[in-house]
Amino acid sequence: MRWLSNATVAHLRRVAEWPDLGATKYRLLGELGRGGMGTVYLAEDVMLERRVALKVVATSAPAPEAAARMLREARILAGLEHPGIVPVHDAGALPDGRVFYAMKRVDGQRLDALAPTLPLPERLRIFRRICEAVAFAHARGVIHRDLKPENVMVGPFGEVLVMDWGVAKILSEPPPATGEGAAASGGGAAARPGGGVATAEGTVVGTADYMAPEQAEGAVERTGPPADIFALGGVLAFLLRPEGAAPRPLSAAVRKARATLPEDRYASAGELAADVTRYLEGQRVLAHAEGPLERAGRVFTRYRAAILLILGYLLVRTLLILFAGHP
Amino acid sequence: MRDDTGIGGSADRFPETRSSAVLAAQSPDLLERERGLAILVETYWKPAYKYLRLRFGASNEDAKDLTQGFFARAIEKDFFDGYDPARGSFRTYLRTCLDRFAANERKAANRQKRSPGAALLSLDFDGAETELRREPASAERGAEDYFHDEFVRSLLALSIEKLREECLLRGKDLPYRLFERYELDRDGDQTISYDRLAEEFQIPVTQVTNFLAFARREFRRIVLEKLREITANDREFREEARSLLGVSS
Numbered sequence: 173m174r175w176l177s178n179a180t181v182a183h184l185r186r187v188a189e190w191p192d193l194g195a196t197k198y199r200l201l202g203e204l205g206r207g208g209m210g211t212v213y214l215a216e217d218v219m220l221e222r223r224v225a226l227k228v229v230a231t232s233a234p235a236p237e238a239a240a241r242m243l244r245e246a247r248i249l250a251g252l253e254h255p256g257i258v259p260v261h262d263a264g265a266l267p268d269g270r271v272f273y274a275m276k277r278v279d280g281q282r283l284d285a286l287a288p289t290l291p292l293p294e295r296l297r298i299f300r301r302i303c304e305a306v307a308f309a310h311a312r313g314v315i316h317r318d319l320k321p322e323n324v325m326v327g328p329f330g331e332v333l334v335m336d337w338g339v340a341k342i343l344s345e346p347p348p349a350t351g352e353g354a355a356a357s358g359g360g361a362a363a364r365p366g367g368g369v370a371t372a373e374g375t376v377v378g379t380a381d382y383m384a385p386e387q388a389e390g391a392v393e394r395t396g397p398p399a400d401i402f403a404l405g406g407v408l409a410f411l412l413r414p415e416g417a418a419p420r421p422l423s424a425a426v427r428k429a430r431a432t433l434p435e436d437r438y439a440s441a442g443e444l445a446a447d448v449t450r451y452l453e454g455q456r457v458l459a460h461a462e463g464p465l466e467r468a469g470r471v472f473t474r475y476r477a478a479i480l481l482i483l484g485y486l487l488v489r490t491l492l493i494l495f496a497g498h499p
Numbered sequence: 500m501r502d503d504t505g506i507g508g509s510a511d512r513f514p515e516t517r518s519s520a521v522l523a524a525q526s527p528d529l530l531e532r533e534r535g536l537a538i539l540v541e542t543y544w545k546p547a548y549k550y551l552r553l554r555f556g557a558s559n560e561d562a563k564d565l566t567q568g569f570f571a572r573a574i575e576k577d578f579f580d581g582y583d584p585a586r587g588s589f590r591t592y593l594r595t596c597l598d599r600f601a602a603n604e605r606k607a608a609n610r611q612k613r614s615p616g617a618a619l620l621s622l623d624f625d626g627a628e629t630e631l632r633r634e635p636a637s638a639e640r641g642a643e644d645y646f647h648d649e650f651v652r653s654l655l656a657l658s659i660e661k662l663r664e665e666c667l668l669r670g671k672d673l674p675y676r677l678f679e680r681y682e683l684d685r686d687g688d689q690t691i692s693y694d695r696l697a698e699e700f701q702i703p704v705t706q707v708t709n710f711l712a713f714a715r716r717e718f719r720r721i722v723l724e725k726l727r728e729i730t731a732n733d734r735e736f737r738e739e740a741r742s743l744l745g746v747s748s
Contacts, residue, residue: 173659174659176656178648180683181648184659184682185743192716200708201708216708
């Protein structure tokens with residue numbers, strides 16, 4: 173009998189978990205990543221001859237809840253057609269019974285890995301794109317509830333995609349009965365007769381560092397778009413980290429986004445993005461009460477070229493007058 | 500009744516093709532009992548031997564005698580009849596029996612020799628020793644985790660052997676050889692490319708991926724079948740499947 177090293181055992185455990193794509197149009201090419209409820213695989217759609225990402229319910233996940241949640245995630249994504257949200261191509265059940273959905277394969281890097289290598293303006297432009305995608309989802313009644321740099325992909329042509337909508341909340345969907353205690357990140361689903369799944373009151377979903385207070389309390393009904401604004405504030409803070417001491421207007425924007433009370437935060441992801449745009453364009457950031465000196469510095473920075481031109485002109489005129497006045 | 504949905508097919512998605520060896524080992528039918536015990540010994544003797552070496556610091560000769568003695572006694576004295584699936588997994592039960600057996604043997608300080616009529620099991624202890632030298636137990640893993648690790652290694656090794664046999668029997672030796680080359684002949688996480696495999700085996704890349712997909716599918720089926728064999732009921736089977744396959748990255 174063949175001897176197996178520890179590395180081979182670990183690999184074979186993953187292989188045994190790999191989905192059975194035998195009767196589908198997909199051919200498995202490898203594994204891209206793992207989460208609590210599902211694993212994402214690289215596959216080829218042999219009909220269309222293109223590579224896709226397949227998200228498949230993990231064997232280790234609780235069967236009916238995980239299947240319902242996966243299907244729900246696929247449906248949410250299918251309803252959110254936006255350049256900043258990964259498009260879903262297909263969904264169904266594999267021959268081994270596990271639910272999957274196929275989505276665009278995103279080449280690129282996760283924001284948490286990429287951000288430290290980028291200059292601040294580029295990071296802020298990426299942040300605005302994230303805000304736009306989130307604002308779009310909010311406009312369609314969907315809250316992400318797990319926004320963090322790890323859930324943002326940046327493609328090779330600068331495309332920004334918000335990923336992992338597995339714990340998203342649909343605002344029109346009433347919550348089920350109170351849950352029996354808190355669950356870890358990604359858990360707390362309750363299956364419904366129609367295949368729907370929502371999070372029970374008292375259940376905590378999300379990631380601690382980016383979680384709004386009301387979300388951390390498991391107050392599912394009170395967790396609305398402001399919870400995503402809070403998380404976006406966390407993402408902005410993350411993007412400012414390479415700066416050491418962040419510019420004060422942006423720190424103020426972070427504070428406003430991460431205010432304890434939802435009503436003290438930005439009213440929308442769009443407003444947060446607008447403040448970041450103001451900073452990029454040298455305008456006053458609304459979240460920041462700037463002093464006269466700060467204002468003068470900002471105005472100078474913003475109109476540096478024009479101010480220098482005028483000053484230069486005035487200097488030349490002065491010199492000409494002085495020289496013209498003396499024979 | 501379970502609160503299952505129809506999504507993803509029936510929750511009974513795991514294989515049902517083999518009856519449980521754990522239950523067979525408790526059967527009044529002698530042939531069925533022998534079949535069950537043979538499967539349990541085949542799966543657990545090596546983890547038991549290595550566990551005894553680690554947990555009790557037994558010498559290789561002592562561990563051999565204890566392993567032989569344990570399984571011989573289990574067969575003679577119907578150890579496994581006492582297993583109650585409601586009280587935990589069979590794996591844990593077997594390890595507890597092994598602990599008790601080894602402790603009693605040591606306490607008596609006169610290791611009980613096998614009774615004259617007891618069958619001497621044909622077990623490759625030299626092979627187990629070679630494995631121990633190639634992959635020594637990690638100091639960070641406790642004895643219980645080590646037993647589980649070795650159980651997983653044994654189960655996967657048996658599954659690969661079964662895959663090899665089935666592939667040869669069905670004239671699918673090329674898919675097996677591809678599987679062996681791609682999935683088993685690994686150096687850590689280093690993988691050989693599909694292109695290189697295609698060149699090596701002189702077949703198109705599409706055939707490489709198709710054959711590998713077939714072999715992986717069969718491997719998964721065999722692993723789950725073996726797991727079904729060595730568990731007593733559906734709940735235990737699911738828990739073991741999650742424990743075995745739910746590997747976090």
